Structure formats: C-alpha cells, structure tokens
Amino acid sequence: MSPHAPGADLPEHPDRLWSATEPKASYDVVIVGAGGHGLATAYYLAKNHGITNVAVLERGWLAGGNMARNTTIIRSNYLWDESAGIYEHALKLWEGLEEELDYPLLFSQRGVLNLAHSLQDVRDSMRRVEANRLNGVDAEWLDPQQVKEVCPIVNVSPGVRYPVLGGTFQPRAGIAKHDHVAWGLARAAAALGVEFIEHCEVTGLQVRDGRVTGVETTRGTIAAGRVALCAAGHTSVVAATAGIDLPLQSHPLQALVSELLEPVHPTVVMSNAVHVYVSQAHKGELVMGAGIDAANSYRQRGAFHIIEQQMAAALELFPVFARAHVLRTWGGVVDVSPDASPIMGLTPVEGLYLNCGWGTGGFKATPGVGWCFAHTVANDEPHPLNAPFSLDRFVTGALVDEHGAAAVAH
Known part of the structure; x- marks a missing residue:
C-alpha cells in the first residue's frame, strides 16, 4: 500500500479498517x-x-x-429528470469508486432487466426508455426473444399467467457487495x-x-x-x-437468499406485475426482494405471506429454481415519503x-x-x-x- 492510499496512516489494529474511538466534547x-x-x-x-x-x-x-x-441493486433508469439526475450521478461515481477507494467493492455491471407483462407495461416501459435516453442514461427496449438472450433462464412462454411481452435493459446497471x-x-x-x-x-x-x-x-x-x-x-x-x-412512513421490506448455486443467472431481473427481483450474488446464492409489508413497523423481518408471494412470483419467472432451498430471510426498514x-x-x-x-x-x-x-x-x-x-x-x-x-x- 502506498503511503497516500486510503487507510495508510490509520492507527488501527491489524484486524480493523478503522479505529474505534471515544466521543470528543x-x-x-x-x-x-x-x-x-x-x-x-x-x-x-x-x-x-x-x-x-x-x-x-x-x-x-x-x-x-x-x-x-438490502439487495444491492444499482441502476439509474428512473423516469423523472430529477431522479435520473441524482441516480446517474451515483452510477458514474460507482464506476470509479473501487479504484478511488482502493478497495474491492465487487461492483459488477451485469445489467438490470425490467420486465413488461401487459400492454400498459409496454407503453410505460418504452416511455421510460425514451426519457432515459433524453437524460443520457443508457436504456434499451427488448422484445421477448431478446429478453431470453440476455437472461436464458427467464420463462418467456406465452401460456403463463403473466407472459413476458418484453422489457427494458440498462447494461451499465448491476450489483455491488454492500x-x-x-x-x-x-x-x-x-x-x-x-x-x-x-x-x-x-x-x-x-x-x-x-x-x-x-x-x-x-x-x-x-x-x-x-x-x-x-x-x-x-x-x-x-x-x-x-x-x-x-x-415519512416506515415499513419492513422483505428479502431472502437461497443456498449456494452454480452461476446460472447472468443479470438482475425485476418484475412489477409479479413483484419480485432476483440476482445471483458473487458466492452463488440467489438474492431476492419483494414488495414492502403494508404495515408500519421498524421490525427487521418479513411477514410469511410476503415470503410466500415472493416465492410464487420467482417461480413464475424462473421455473428452474423450483428445487432451490431458501437459506435465510430478513427485512430492512424503508422510509417512504x-x-x-x-x-x-x-x-x-x-x-x-x-x-x-x-x-x-x-x-x-x-x-x-x-x-x-x-x-x-x-x-x-x-x-x-x-x-x-x-x-x-x-x-x-x-x-x-x-x-x-x-x-x-x-
């Protein structure tokens, strides 16, 4: 480590990245x-x-x-100019942050795929793609076959309850190790x-x-x-x-991970209709999120009915996960304006x-x-x-x- 690298001058124990301190006046x-x-x-x-x-x-x-x-998803493909502005600024910083901090953040730009399941979804998604492009945010519209090419394990069969009619894709989006x-x-x-x-x-x-x-x-x-x-x-x-x-209102937000699996899921997939979002972490576990619990609470765990709905949604999109085992579940506390x-x-x-x-x-x-x-x-x-x-x-x-x-x- 160079003498000017972050952490070079820290009076720290060998097993600590920062020093524990007593508060000053x-x-x-x-x-x-x-x-x-x-x-x-x-x-x-x-x-x-x-x-x-x-x-x-x-x-x-x-x-x-x-x-x-949290479920570690990073993206900037928001509709409104104000949101896209601050999230795109963040994404540009993410792209150089690992080098700047001289620390392995495991930032992986594997892309984020947002699925559309109805004609209204398609209209809204295409609108968002055009809005993103006007704001300099990378965005693409994919038809069902292109969705399958980006993520081969997504079920694009027309006979399911919520058929995939296409999706938006942001290639620069991805995940990092929180x-x-x-x-x-x-x-x-x-x-x-x-x-x-x-x-x-x-x-x-x-x-x-x-x-x-x-x-x-x-x-x-x-x-x-x-x-x-x-x-x-x-x-x-x-x-x-x-x-x-x-x-502000605070709600629990459900998340869970599966057992470790071989690499099978190449990107991040999100669906508003079935309301689940899935990625595969660096170690191999599937990381899944769902909607917020309607009840106001500071509890850091999810409700069982949310987990059940989350699993049903995941299997609708990814039948290949039917035999995967849930390893653990938890909740975060989200503050909503x-x-x-x-x-x-x-x-x-x-x-x-x-x-x-x-x-x-x-x-x-x-x-x-x-x-x-x-x-x-x-x-x-x-x-x-x-x-x-x-x-x-x-x-x-x-x-x-x-x-x-x-x-x-x-």
Whole structure:
C-alpha cells in the first residue's frame, strides 16, 4: 500500500479498517447514522471540502442497519429528470469508486432487466426508455426473444399467467457487495480524519435560538456546529426532538437468499406485475426482494405471506429454481415519503440537515448521495442535484412522484 492510499496512516489494529474511538466534547459536523449514506457523506466532506473534524454516530455497529439488509441493486433508469439526475450521478461515481477507494467493492455491471407483462407495461416501459435516453442514461427496449438472450433462464412462454411481452435493459446497471462498500468508505474516511463512534444512540437534538448546537446520546452530550441526519426511518424520530414533523412512513421490506448455486443467472431481473427481483450474488446464492409489508413497523423481518408471494412470483419467472432451498430471510426498514422520493436538504433549524425518505432506493444512490449531501452540509445550500428533493416541496406542491413511475422502485 502506498503511503497516500486510503487507510495508510490509520492507527488501527491489524484486524480493523478503522479505529474505534471515544466521543470528543465537540465536532464541526456530527452525522447521525453510519450506514452507506452517512459513511459516504463523511468521506466526501473530508475529501471534497476538507472538513475532517467529523463524527459519525451509530446506535448499533457500523453499517449494521439497512446497509447490511438490502439487495444491492444499482441502476439509474428512473423516469423523472430529477431522479435520473441524482441516480446517474451515483452510477458514474460507482464506476470509479473501487479504484478511488482502493478497495474491492465487487461492483459488477451485469445489467438490470425490467420486465413488461401487459400492454400498459409496454407503453410505460418504452416511455421510460425514451426519457432515459433524453437524460443520457443508457436504456434499451427488448422484445421477448431478446429478453431470453440476455437472461436464458427467464420463462418467456406465452401460456403463463403473466407472459413476458418484453422489457427494458440498462447494461451499465448491476450489483455491488454492500458490506465491502461500507468498509471501503469507512476506511477511506478514517484515513482523512473522520471518527466513528459505534453503540452511541442519539436520543435528542439540542437547539438554541433556532440553531442546532449538539446532540444528546447514550454516551453523553456532544456539541456540534452542524448535524446531518442519515438514519433512514429513524430520522423522523430524531428530527421530532427538534420539533420537526417529517412526512415519512416506515415499513419492513422483505428479502431472502437461497443456498449456494452454480452461476446460472447472468443479470438482475425485476418484475412489477409479479413483484419480485432476483440476482445471483458473487458466492452463488440467489438474492431476492419483494414488495414492502403494508404495515408500519421498524421490525427487521418479513411477514410469511410476503415470503410466500415472493416465492410464487420467482417461480413464475424462473421455473428452474423450483428445487432451490431458501437459506435465510430478513427485512430492512424503508422510509417512504408521500411522493416516493427522498427528502434531502436544509431544515427550519439552522445547521440541521436531512437525508431520508429513500424508500427502497437508498443503496444504489450511496456515492451520489454522499457527494451531494456533503456539498449541502459544507455550503449550507443544496447541490443542484438534490435541490428538487427539499422538504418544502410538500408545501409548494413541486413533488417528484416516483410511485410506480420507475417500474419497481428498488
């Protein structure tokens, strides 16, 4: 490792990528939440803006929440200009992130295939392809035979309940190894001076004369010049302590993996009609996601009826998986806003910044969020790419309505 590589100057144990630290009395910036978004924000605050007196607080362990519980899909083929802008920025960063962090993220651009099963699906999908192309996002429309060429194991028989009429394909999309992403970002941020404080739950925000002054935690009070909230569904809980009522609902999102299999699934396949999305991880397990549980909850497990529907959907598309065994299931907690788009920017409290409401799309946006949110925190104004996602759009009515617009918002 060169002396200037990320992590080269870390005072770490041989088995750690970053040092565990005790909280100091104060920091220039405190970031609440050590998931992908919090880690990326810390990294780009230090790298792009030279702000290194930063603490990232995590109530559990680093990247132990949604970052460890997602299905790792990365894509940017969203319909609306605002969404496509920030997700395409993220994808371009993904394409160079492994080299930049000098860490194996296992970023695999195997493409994402979104299937169409009805004439309305076909119309919506073709519309999205054209919108993507206008925004410089790679997108193709495939007929059923071309779908079969991209993914030979998909059932394109016309006699099934939801026949495949075609699909959109984004070749640059793919997957990455979520824990490697977290470790790489933490290692690089720590090398630049950022501190990580685990098992430190934020229980309240200190506000004086309309400005945030620090955070109350289970490990004492920490003063802060600025506070950035990256706690997903729990962002609303923390923000409420400063008198901010966020328009968020939290739901469990079901995921599961199979036993290890030989490589048989070459891409990522998503279907809105049967509502399942499937990829094959680097080790060989099938990784499957489904729709959110309708109940509001912070539980990190899925309901059995969701699992049953998920398996039925998967077998509709992939009969070859009929004898595969489910290895384990789990749930993540997704925070959903009224227009299914994120909330990212300033708040009525000076020095307090929001990054939440990503629903099921948070992982794919990780580096783009970090880049833009770091800019927002450092300059006290939104980056142009996250300006449309401000909290006040729910007052002005300038919504970015992604409900169903992106054909499975995962």
